Amino acid sequence: MREIEYREAIREAIVEEMDRDKKVFLIGEDIGVYGGAFKVYKGLLDKYGPRRVINTPISETAIIGAAIGAALTGYRPIAEIMFIDFAALAMDQIANQAAKIHFMSGDSIDVPLVIRTQGGVGKGLSAQHSQSLEGWFYHTPGLKVVMPSTAYDVKGLLKTAIRDNSPVMFIEHKMIYPVKGPVPEEEYTILFGEADIKRAGKDITILAYSNMVLKSLEAAEELKKDGIDSEVVDPRTLVPLDIDAIINSVKKTGRLVIVSEACRRGSVAS
Amino acid sequence: MAALSDKVKIDMLKKIIEIRKFEEKSIQLYRTGKIWGYLHPCIGQEAIPVGACQAIGRKDYIISNHRGHGHCIARGADIKKIMAELFGKSDGYCGGRGGSMHITDMELGILGENGIVGGGIPISVGAGLSCKMDGSGNVVLCFFGDGAANNGVFHEALNMSAIFKLPVIYICENNMYAISMCSADSVACRDVGKRSCAYDIPGYIIDGSDPVEVYKTVSKAVKQAREGRGPSLIEAKTYRFYGHHPNDPAQYRGKEEVEYYTSEKDPVANFKSRLLEEKIITVEEIEKIEKEADEKIESAVIFASESPEPDLEKFLKENKQDNNRSGF
Numbered sequence: 356m357r358e359i360e361y362r363e364a365i366r367e368a369i370v371e372e373m374d375r376d377k378k379v380f381l382i383g384e385d386i387g388v389y390g391g392a393f394k395v396y397k398g399l400l401d402k403y404g405p406r407r408v409i410n411t412p413i414s415e416t417a418i419i420g421a422a423i424g425a426a427l428t429g430y431r432p433i434a435e436i437m438f439i440d441f442a443a444l445a446m447d448q449i450a451n452q453a454a455k456i457h458f459m460s461g462d463s464i465d466v467p468l469v470i471r472t473q474g475g476v477g478k479g480l481s482a483q484h485s486q487s488l489e490g491w492f493y494h495t496p497g498l499k500v501v502m503p504s505t506a507y508d509v510k511g512l513l514k515t516a517i518r519d520n521s522p523v524m525f526i527e528h529k530m531i532y533p534v535k536g537p538v539p540e541e542e543y544t545i546l547f548g549e550a551d552i553k554r555a556g557k558d559i560t561i562l563a564y565s566n567m568v569l570k571s572l573e574a575a576e577e578l579k580k581d582g583i584d585s586e587v588v589d590p591r592t593l594v595p596l597d598i599d600a601i602i603n604s605v606k607k608t609g610r611l612v613i614v615s616e617a618c619r620r621g622s623v624a625s
Numbered sequence: 626m627a628a629l630s631d632k633v634k635i636d637m638l639k640k641i642i643e644i645r646k647f648e649e650k651s652i653q654l655y656r657t658g659k660i661w662g663y664l665h666p667c668i669g670q671e672a673i674p675v676g677a678c679q680a681i682g683r684k685d686y687i688i689s690n691h692r693g694h695g696h697c698i699a700r701g702a703d704i705k706k707i708m709a710e711l712f713g714k715s716d717g718y719c720g721g722r723g724g725s726m727h728i729t730d731m732e733l734g735i736l737g738e739n740g741i742v743g744g745g746i747p748i749s750v751g752a753g754l755s756c757k758m759d760g761s762g763n764v765v766l767c768f769f770g771d772g773a774a775n776n777g778v779f780h781e782a783l784n785m786s787a788i789f790k791l792p793v794i795y796i797c798e799n800n801m802y803a804i805s806m807c808s809a810d811s812v813a814c815r816d817v818g819k820r821s822c823a824y825d826i827p828g829y830i831i832d833g834s835d836p837v838e839v840y841k842t843v844s845k846a847v848k849q850a851r852e853g854r855g856p857s858l859i860e861a862k863t864y865r866f867y868g869h870h871p872n873d874p875a876q877y878r879g880k881e882e883v884e885y886y887t888s889e890k891d892p893v894a895n896f897k898s899r900l901l902e903e904k905i906i907t908v909e910e911i912e913k914i915e916k917e918a919d920e921k922i923e924s925a926v927i928f929a930s931e932s933p934e935p936d937l938e939k940f941l942k943e944n945k946q947d948n949n950r951s952g953f
């Protein structure tokens with residue numbers, strides 16, 4: 356199977372969905388000619404034009420508000436928050452508006468909105484560009500939280516996110532963008548709430564998501580040298596969470612290590 | 626802009642009276658415990674939603690705020706369903722889950738009241754984008770108060786709407802108080818409407834107690850928006866006759882001030898007098914309108930009282946099981 360970069364897989368998902376559904380559009384900072392801070396949107400302005408690739412001022416609240424308003428009136432926006440750290444600037448729109456509208460309307464209104472962002476350490480960008488803030492969104496009812504670790508997963512999950520009728524926090528990892536992985540040419544989607552066993556083993560379960568899956572797979576190879584056979588479980592989506600897959604793995608191994616790069620206190624891992 | 630016919634003016638008076646009476650009744654029901662949660666009546670401000678909604682068509686959108694019953698009623702929302710929602714009952718607009726601050730009716734283009742001051746302003750950008758992308762010529766009325774105008778979202782949203790030339794009409798109902806803080810102390814340039822120059826869009830500062838002036842001004846802004854020439858900012862000066870909510874005695878306001886606005890700037894009394902002076906209506910006809918409004922509201926109260934409570938067990942069960950909705 357061909358291998359493509361994580362960022363290319365994201366672009367492919369977006370292109371396929373934008374071609375399939377004219378109501379899908381992109382909005383965010385520096386996503387025009389610049390192609391996005393991580394070059395995920397390279398070439399998309401030329402392909403779709405400024406009507407569907409909407410380059411905005413540095414106004415995170417208005418970006419999310421714009422996406423919500425468009426979602427309420429028939430569109431399926433993909434809003435980009437360049438770094439998850441900047442989501443702090445838009446938290447009212449994310450947590451009080453997007454997340455709550457469906458519930459407060461008595462389930463009568465959908466907000467089909469994807470918020471694409473990325474987090475995590477690894478590039479020496481210090482504490483305002485390196486956080487793992489998935490816990491904020493995990494804690495907020497009304498949001499789905501997706502954290503893909505591979506090119507294959509990111510493509511299939513993003514396509515599902517775009518078709519979902521709820522607001523989805525789609526959290527990528529800045530260190531995975533250039534990582535290549537096998538991605539089939541033919542179309543596929545991945546359902547939310549289905550964990551993936553990234554490595555089967557019998558001695559210990561390592562539960563990890565996003566970049567920590569890749570680190571855990573490396574660690575599993577080290578452990579193998581000591582004769583320890585690790586099973587790496589990647590939930591892929593934190594909300595909804597495939598708790599059965601985790602329980603089944605731990606039933607088999609009898610041991611569990613949870614690996615996360617987020618602040619431990621009050622975290623998803625804790 | 627179409628000149629208002631006598632019939633339309635009478636319809637506008639009906640709406641203004643209906644909103645006033647609805648709010649008076651809701652305060653009474655709040656005091657007796659039938660309505661609970663928060664309640665923010667718009668008594669004194671009725672002319673703005675009525676004048677503004679008169680200036681738009683069926684397919685346009687409105688975005689409201691926490692003091693939003695008037696916007697919804699002016700837009701044609703069903704007062705039975707609003708009342709039931711205030712009661713927290715299952716036949717309310719949100720099945721009892723939203724309450725006073727979250728009435729939404731997508732069929733009427735009411736994209737929602739909002740419990741967060743300023744929360745609806747950025748959403749207007751998206752509704753405006755949607756109208757522009759559709760090429761429908763539809764417009765968005767975004768209502769908010771002087772308090773919201775001091776939130777950062779105001780700047781982000783107006784700037785973005787202006788650069789994209791979105792068909793959004795920003796209507797600031799300056800009722801002079803953001804809970805307790807007077808806008809004279811909170812708005813550096815005194816008039817929110819003056820801020821339009823920062824976005825290079827038309828700005829209007831008008832008397833919000835006059836529904837005809839509101840109608841005329843909003844109509845101008847709607848025309849500009851429909852023609853693809855972008856947003857406008859309208860500041861309608863108004864006055865909140867009572868406190869922020871029914872339990873607020875509003876002691877931060879002077880007696881003379883309250884007397885002046887409630888006697889000189891009462892949209893209900895003033896519009897009645899005007900239509901009488903213009904000989905469009907008679908005293909008897911006004912009495913009939915008031916009687917009909919009372920009856921309509923009474924039947925809404927009966928509807929709300931008789932509506933079943935939301936089924937809590939069913940709700941919890943659905944939300945626990947419904948992984949798809951990322952509930953609890």
